[in-house]
Amino acid sequence: MRDAFSGTFRDTFKVSILPFSALIFGIFLLMLLVYFANSIQIFQKEGIEIYTTNKWIASEDPEKEFYGVLAAIYGSIYSSVIAVVIALPLSISFAVFVIDYAPSKLKEWFIIATDIMAGLPTIIYGIWGAFVLVPFLKDFVMYPIYNHLSFIPFFSFEPLSGYSFLSAGVLLGIMVTPFASSIIREAYRMIPFKYREAVFSIGATRYEATKILLSYIKPAIVAGVILAFGRAIGETVAVSLVVGNTFNIHPSLFAPGYTISSLIANQFGNAFIYEYMVSALFAAGLSLFFVGLAVNLLGMYILRRRVHE
């Protein structure tokens, strides 16, 4: 193994950064291991049913205990998909606006504003969501739609409290937009000017040009979506304040539900009273690893045909 760079300096440098890379990967593996190890107990008791049933029976008698977190997995994915569906158009429009249209003096301020949004503690969003967003959505979005379109399964649940998948999804969408937007914005900004000229030279309007240029940065958009989804599915406090915390698998956007992370956060405090609940919560957490893996594989699949220059 000889290459042009195998001088001593290069090797020393390589050796000195290696521990850090190993550390990061090692921590990830150990964490995964901890989740596996702690989940074994519930897998031995219930097998795969921990993921495939919707039951939550906490009992003093370990024999009667039974945990199935399907509703929470469903709620996590459902609310995160809503979040991405909302965040994607918002973040693309915002990225294009900031780069192409915002007056150059204001550009940096828009970017700073989104950076602040991204950095806010999530409890801030949660409180705002519970006190402002949920009542607003309930009165001005959910009830009007429910009153007219309740025959459609998506709108078939009466939004009595307003705490629902939709509320969680909208709040998450707002929260993850800055993250998706900054990735898309930077990629859009970095498009070489020669391609902008090329697009306009073939008689494109601004809208058409933007469409073609966005297709050029599709990998960044996919990356933005994956990041947004990851942030959304991992979000805990804000979601648990607006999702309703109810074991519920319902197609309606207006139905209350649960998410994995809010389930863990809500139940962990008293889980130690029970024989199996801690293990069940670890298993629930493990499912998020699988969902994350699946989403990343999906992203790679979408980009599979892409070749780089």
Place this chain on the structure above:
Amino acid sequence: MRARKSKDRGAKKIETAIETAIETAIETAIETINLNVYYNSNHVIKSVSLQIPENVVFAIMGPSGCGKSTLLRAFNRLIELQENARVEGDIKLYGRSVFEMNPIEVRRQIGTVFQQVNPFPHLSIYENVAMGLKLNKLVKSKDELNRTVEWALKKAALWDEVKDRLNDFASNLSGGQQQRLCIARALALKPEVLLMDEPTANLDPIATEKIEDLIYELKKEYTIIIVTHSPSQAARVADFVAFLYLGKLIEVGPVEKIFENPAENLTEKYLTGRIG
């Protein structure tokens, strides 16, 4: 090709003489009237008035930074993509001011090939050519689209090399092929004028020769305005030459006249390599 060109030279001289004689009768494709371009307060093009006849190769030559590319981009209003650019004066395409036309229409009629080879790397060879046709709704059916794409690729002398791999990414072509793809992309819109901004500056000599051959073929049907920093390229491909220096039009005329008997001292200095 070189041999053919030098053989043609004699015949061309007569042709040029005739052309000069009847210049007023020849249709003018592009005319600039007292054209000024500024970048912020920087005066880049200074009162340029030019007449470019149709179906010729018209070369704009000059040293780097003299404003050649800027002038070219003014013709089809691509200059307006530069936020700080300001254009004064008028540009006429077949007698009609481009500033009274929709810029999209201007760019459809005046195609551009760039110095930096820029096919869309994420689109297929086919899509690169088809894109402009679709955007401008120039074809009515899938069949017509296919035929026009094939026609454009043939015009750009690329069809034989890519006909079996039309769905391959444009980025997989060689540099010279990519540049011919850009020519096909421009030709597909059936423009009247083709602007070429140093189209061979980033290509190897063989690819350069292919492009120059192509220019020779294309001038039968198109008015070609080519920017070059190389006087020898201007001599090889052009019928008319304009010499631009520090944003000013120094001299313009038939290629033989400029190269053999320049009227201006500056032109002679440039051609003999004393400036530039």
